[in-house]
Amino acid sequence: MRNWFFANFPGFTHAQELCLPSVLKRESILLTSPTGSGKTLAGFLGVFDALVRELEAGALKPAVRCVYVSPLRALAYDIEKNLKAPIAGMGLEEELRIHLRTGDTTVSERTKFRNKPSHFLVTTPESLAILLAQQNYVQHLAHTEFVIVDELHSFAGNKRGADLSISLERLQMLRGKNNLCRIGLSATAAPLDLLAQFLVGKNRPCRTAEARIEKEQIVDVFSPIRRDPYPPSGYTGARLYAELSQLIRSRQSVIVFTNVRSAAEQIGLRLREQMPELVDAIEIHHASLDRSVRLDVEDRLKNGELRAVVCSTSLELGIDVGAVDLVVMVATPKGVSRAIQRI
Incomplete structure (x- = not known):
């Protein structure tokens, strides 16, 4: 894994330096970082480390170990493609499997996952709730150790967020006394303390971290109306x-x-x-x-x-x-x- 990372990146971004230590310790964290700063990889690096170590020890079993929750099907599809790159780079295509589960997933893919679960489940809140309601899938999700919620702010204060909170608590119940490592990612999270509580629930510890902006952005406001405030129609x-x-x-x-x-x-x-x-x-x-x-x-x-x-x-x-x-x-x-x- 180390060889793959430094062959593709010059080093860790600030977001990854903030997030990785907490994930390695199995501590929940809410990371806010601008888009394009490597925050998604920041959440997955610790998960890769855990699975590769289990694989080397011969203890990795066919079960879901990490659930990635996306607010959009397009983002879920994008993450599935991005996950395949490091797995292929480490030569672990046969050992580490990914399942994309949304409303677009075909029946054949769903059947394949039910018969042989993948280690990474990339899904949406609605699809996760459906999976948790079916016993055939619950047994696959009972070994989940990590949950990554991307664009956490998009779930706060709405029905999708309430649905997601219930699903996360059901995953925690499946874990029993073992804590579920929850990783929240967002580009515009605020206020951090309130969103952290939304991520992990009340009376549970959650670290918050804010990465610095590493890219310059230029924003212009443009109006097609220049001189005449009441131009002709059209x-x-x-x-x-x-x-x-x-x-x-x-x-x-x-x-x-x-x-x-x-x-x-x-x-x-x-x-x-x-x-x-x-x-x-x-x-x-x-x-x-x-x-x-x-x-x-x-x-x-x-x-x-x-x-x-x-x-x-x-x-x-x-x-x-x-x-x-x-x-x-x-x-x-x-x-x-x-x-x-x-x-």
Whole structure:
């Protein structure tokens, strides 16, 4: 594992230096760190260490040892791909298995997991609750030692968060007296103490850590209305599409965020009309699209094959978007944390 890490990275990021010691000690931690700072790998490094040590000692059994909870199916899919890289780099593809469980998971994959559990379960709160309600899966989850909750702030104060809290307590009951190591990750977590309590429950210890920002970010506020506050009908939209097209032409890879799916469809269509030479390099992404379409867009974006992707909120939470060099938000995001997350 050491050889793989230093062959791919120059060293530990600040986020990893803060998180790794706690995970190695099986202590719960809430880490807040900007997107792109290596916080997801920070949570998994300690898990890899534990499983590799068990494997070397001949004590690793076929059971779920780590549950990763994602707020989005796109993020879950992205994490599954990112997990395969270190496992392949260590030459442990046969020994360490990953199961992606969302509403998109095929029946054959579900049957395979039920018959032979994987060590990593990548899922969403809803799918985790369903698994915990079925005895065939409960026996696989009884050996879970680590739970990683990504983008923890997105679950706080809503029904999905309540559902997740119940599932985490059910996992703790399966552990008995052995504590469940809970790792919360977020780019915009605040207040930390309250979110830490949400992660682990009352009267349980949880360390909080805040990593420093290691990348410079430039934020500009743009308005298509320049001089005349009451322009002719349609002027604002026409100018918006024209100048957005100029931004896309001047960059290698752009993500355009909208607040609703219909806006993503409309803007994507208009951009293709504005730039016919880039029609094959401009795509649309939102949760209503077919799974195969969404995955294809995510892969092409990550591989640098697209000049622009117009999306709703489906790509805003921690997804590895590759070499994107410009983020555009059309209309005001529904909250400061969402704006920070997108940037």
